[in-house]
Amino acid sequence: MTELPFSAVDLSLPVPAPLYFRHEKYQADTEFDWHRHPWGQLNRISLGLLELELQLPRRTLAAPAEYLVWIPAGVPHAAHIRQALDYVSVYVADAQAASLPAQPCLIVQTPLIRALLDDFCQRGVTGLQDEWDVSQAQLLLQRLQQAGCVDDYLPDSDDRLLRPILLAMRAHAGDDTTLAAWAQRVHSTERTLARRFQQLLGMSFVQWRSRLRLLQALAWLKQGRTVSDIAAELGYATPSAFIAMFVKQTGITPDRYRRQLLADVPPRLTGCMQ
Structure with missing residues (x-):
């Protein structure tokens, strides 16, 4: 370019x-x-x-x-x-x-x-x-x-223990497998995995999964899926639990986010971001 x-x-x-x-x-x-x-x-x-x-x-x-x-x-x-x-x-x-x-x-x-x-x-x-x-x-x-700073909101890792977990979770954001269960699958311990999440990704397993679910939720909201459907698909026990996560991460409710997506779309802008 x-x-x-x-x-x-x-x-x-x-x-x-x-x-x-x-x-x-x-x-x-x-x-x-x-x-x-x-x-x-x-x-x-x-x-x-x-x-x-x-x-x-x-x-x-x-x-x-x-x-x-x-x-x-x-x-x-x-x-x-x-x-x-x-x-x-x-x-x-x-x-x-x-x-x-x-x-x-x-x-x-x-x-x-x-x-x-x-x-x-x-x-x-x-x-x-x-x-x-x-x-x-x-x-x-x-x-x-x-x-301090982070390179990405949802970082990745080639670590031999974390890589299969991250790939599986990215493929199925609603997977509610616990860290202890993942430890058994990758022949490790929950403590070791928890330490590697913090050291290599800068956050806990639960924090990483919440971020993944938020990004997936944003995509599904744009597609027109209902809040209750998204909540169930992402593994939340109730829609209110999903809404609470969404508000904490974005400052708005899923319904408000959807309404804003459906607002009148202005012309595409070029040049300097104001």
Whole structure:
């Protein structure tokens, strides 16, 4: 792919000092063609799921609202927003971006990071106008550096014990086999598998399975399947248990997510993601 130019919108903005905020509202099923930015960019959504397509290597980076998506300066990406939401783009000056990850990744919004961003967003801050905002931005950047990052919302592994488990679960997201039962199948122990999930995937077996089920649920909701049907297919004892998981992960109910998917679809957008 030929190197993409920076958009006229980006080039019209002031250089982040050290941050610059852009606030937008997007309708369901908004898409952005391949583009890149002259500065590092933190993407923040209010609810639901943000999907970014990365070029090298070609992969999809899916992130629920509990995460920020970090894209370093100059990295080509495309985006798909499935549901109507509030969106904030935070551009980061080069000097500060150098302390953040060198590759696209997800950064969890800790309570303090969320509170600092909420304050900027509620006040509609764009450029930083006074020393208090600059100090708040510096604290935010420090916390972002400390928060760590993950390469993927649903990571994979070639580990000889985890690989068959992950493949089987991806094929049947509703499989309710316990970790102890999986340990017997792969000739290991529950303790060993639990340790490998944490060490190699950065989360527990139950957390990984919940993320898998959320992504499958989003796909099935788009296909028009009912909440009760999805809940049963994914192994939840009741629809309310499934709904509770969905709200915790996305900030909205499955029915609201579906209604937003069925909203009027705006024209496809190109260029800079606002």
